[in-house]
Amino acid sequence: MVIINAECEEVWTMADRGLWSYKEIAAHIKVQPDTVRSYRKHGLLPPPDVTEGGRPFWYPHTIELWVSRRPGSRR
Structure with a gap:
């Protein structure tokens, strides 16, 4: 998702807004995005x-x- 701020002509992605998609979650827990989709x-x-x-x-x-509350979590 891309948000365009018309006044500043800036382009913000959801990651820029501090939000994670399946892709960022997958990278964080070292799995594929499809695995995160399956979890959901x-x-x-x-x-x-x-x-x-x-x-x-x-x-x-x-x-x-x-992640900290998942079974088997060692964090």
């Missing part, structure tokens, strides 16, 4: 903090907390 499909991922255009996004803190 099976109810293993927390609900998204934001949904834009039907696409889910999470704040890093939400995911870091989820």
Whole structure:
């Protein structure tokens, strides 16, 4: 998702806004984005903090907390 600020002509992505997509979550936990999608499909991922255009996004803190509480987590 790209947001354009018309006044400043800046282009902001969701990552620039501090939100993570499947791609950023996957990189954080060292899996493929499809694995993260599967986690969500099976109810293993927390609900998204934001949904834009039907696409889910999470704040890093939400995911870091989820990671710390996952079974087998050593963090």
